[in-house]
Amino acid sequence: MTLHARLQIRRSGFTVRAEFTVESGAVLALMGPSGAGKSTIVHALAGIQKLSAGRIELDGTVLADERTHMPPHRRQIGLLGQDPHLFPHLDAARNIAFGAHAGGMDKTAAAKEAARWLHRLGLEEIAGQRPAALSGGQRQRIALARALAAAPRVLLIDEPFASLDVEAAADMRLLVREQLRRTGISAVIVSHAAADTTALADELMVLERGEPTHHGPVAQVFAHPDTRFMRAVVASLPAEPLPAPLEPCKEAADGA
Ligand SMILES: Nc1ncnc2c1ncn2[C@@H]1O[C@H](COP(=O)(O)OP(=O)(O)OP(=O)(O)O)[C@@H](O)[C@H]1O
Known part of the structure; x- marks a missing residue:
């Protein structure tokens, strides 16, 4: 299932604008500061938010555009929220x-x-x-x-781990990853946690005040943080694991 979305949704003070494709079995993460428009996008995909302009297509079927608004229960899109x-x-x-x-x-x-x-x-x-x-x-x-x-043809996951403790969230993250891999369902996940993005997503789109500031493979976006928000996200990532201690080489052990 290929999901293609080109969206414009007016909010008070700004317009959320985004365009992305989620290929069959792929996972797109949406990150951004509070109020950036992430849930607005998820709600538009689910059909509980109308578009101001644009189009959402799932395998060539139009779910929404300026004239069409397929109701949520007919979209075969699942929503897992907080x-x-x-x-x-x-x-x-x-x-x-x-x-x-x-x-x-x-x-x-x-x-x-x-x-x-x-x-x-x-x-x-x-x-x-x-x-x-x-x-x-x-x-x-x-x-x-x-x-x-x-x-569902697509699963939308909006901050589902936010209310869980660290251990339960880690277990749930693993379970979601396992089930997405097993079922091959495409997904869009919203999370504030970089750990969710690195564990679950192939691609990452970062939104700030409704506009995408970064979009690409997760590792590439994390390697080139261009805004203050993304630099803070990258700074929150755990450091690389420490390399294993070196075995003393034979010469040193022999006192050579
Ligand atoms: N029903 C609505 N009508 C008009 N504006 C809304 C509506 N719901 C949310 N907004 C506004 O739209 C903007 C985007 O909200 P949205 O919930 O999509 O952000 P978000 O990135 O998901 O934030 P958070 O990370 O806090 O959940 C915010 O400024 C919010 O106040």
Whole structure:
């Protein structure tokens, strides 16, 4: 699935403008200061934000342009946000089955699909639990399973690790990476954390006040930070791991 977007969305004080292509199975990260327009782009792709101008196309099908606005439920685009928005009255298995049903399966097939996802993500033990009884990390896993069970053509991931503690966020990041690789679903991820971008994305677009300031392969963008914001992001990256201590060479050990 190739996603192509050329967007213009007016906000108070500035216009968000961006153009990008996400090739089949690729992951694009969006970074930028607070209020730069990252969520606005994600919402436009999901169909909960209309375009002022431009066009969004998925494999040649127009999802949105100046005249067209395909509703969110018809786009086959999944959204995983900071708040998992699980249905409180449904247990974990039924929450996931809801995703599969929304993706087009009948109720029996959806229940089987939910069981498969519970197994795949190691969540069988909490299948019968309602969201209120689960930890934040478990709720995010259920939300991921529910999004993937709908077999989306593209997954949008908007700060899903922000409310988790460091360990749960690292686990969730690995899980998302594994599932994106396994399913080959294209994704767009918004994150403030450089670690998410380096772990998950192939390409990075940086937005500042609605305008892209950097766009390219992640390593290339991190190697050439051109704005104060990006220099601060790069400064926050962990330093290279220290090289392993050298083995004393034979001559030195022999006192030669
Ligand atoms: N519904 C709306 N109507 C008009 N302007 C909005 C709306 N929602 C957000 N904005 C404004 O649009 C701009 C971009 O907001 P957006 O949420 O896309 O930024 P962001 O980069 O995702 O920020 P953050 O990192 O804080 O989530 C902000 O100035 C915000 O105040």
